[in-house]
């Protein structure tokens with residue numbers, strides 16, 4: 001019970017990747033089933049929880065700042081609890097006990113099942129940071145956010161141990177949800193009226209269960225009535241089997257967009273990162289995907305300034321952007337993360353130079369993205385409407401099949417509608433549609449016969 005005698009209210013804020021957003025939906029479901037309600041304002045809450053990220057330094061800095069802000073709510077009202085969840089809780093477990101003894105709960109990504117109990121117990125900080133090889137939360141139903149898309153975590157953890165990445169420490173080793181548990185979630189989100197599922201996992205295409213691989217999971221999901229779009233993120237390049245590529249190519253519901261993290265186009269840097277592929281092997285995977293799926297959109301990740309990256313190594317990454325013509329790219333400056341193998345490597349690129357290299361990557365990719373988007377002008381695309389656009393007034397936004405953000409006139413359209421539009425203008429990040437040539441409400445059943453499935457790039 002809250003101090004006011006009503007149900008206890010929880011304020012939950014999420015940092016970091018989409019996996020963390022999905023974990024917050026899971027936590028929301030766990031707490032709701034134990035009688036908790038959500039508070040949108042920390043001033044109204046009995047418990048303040050931050051679900052945190054340890055992947056990037058700036059995410060951690062933001063969390064530390066936010067904890068300081070939330071302390072005033074804890075200090076102002078006796079009984080208010082403050083908790084830290086997620087990767088940062090797990091990764092910095094020892095340091096947190098010293099530096100933040102005022103935290104009431106510290107719970108890592110495998111401890112959410114116990115969160116209601118930990119919050120009910122009084123006393124010293126309650127800590128649940130064990131990594132549980134078997135924990136998949138397969139039996140727990142998340143409270144999915146409203147909207148036409150649901151994110152479903154199908155595997156957790158990672159076995160790859162790239163030298164720059166902290167994930168295997170806070171999230172533990174790889175484990176997959178059983179097929180039936182995933183399909184039950186897909187059916188449930190379809191029944192709720194959602195049209196799109198996005199499968200999540202740190203190396204999502206490593207999913208395997210019941211003797212099946214990720215391609216089989218995509219094919220089985222495509223049979224679920226009501227689901228029209230299937231996506232997944234983030235795959236590892238080395239886990240793109242022929243069976244998976246065939247499933248992407250042959251199942252019309254699997255959308256023609258793949259995120260294919262490269263990290264570097266230099267073989268010595270890739271080896272130092274322990275990425276398990278060379279630049280030529282990556283090229284071959286990209287080529288197989290593009291040959292199999294006409295119009296496939298591809299995004300990537302690249303890191304600038306990894307320890308030992310020379311100017312020539314960096315130029316290979318820069319040139320690779322031209323060669324691969326990615327639709328967009330998530331570009332980062334390297335920063336050492338405590339506890340990783342790369343944190344023990346000597347840093348050879350200073351901050352200013354990392355910044356210069358990052359800027360060059362961004363500038364090059366912006367040009368490429370703009371060219372690719374401009375090539376779409378006059379083409380028709382099918383857009384799943386998500387909600388009102390910030391501007392222009394009266395417009396809505398949604399995603400094309402190849403995961404471009406499209407802004408379109410909103411008259412008569414609601415989230416979940418599928419509209420066919422003609423592209424009139426483009427920026428490097430967005431496509432703008434002049435008019436809606438046809439639309440279909442969510443209540444209508446079968447897709448239109450002449451719908452566009454795979455779009456030319």
Ligand code: SF4
Nearest residue numbers: 158160161162165167
């Ligand atoms: S595969 Fe991805 S999640 Fe796993 S260690 Fe490498 S970068 Fe991290």
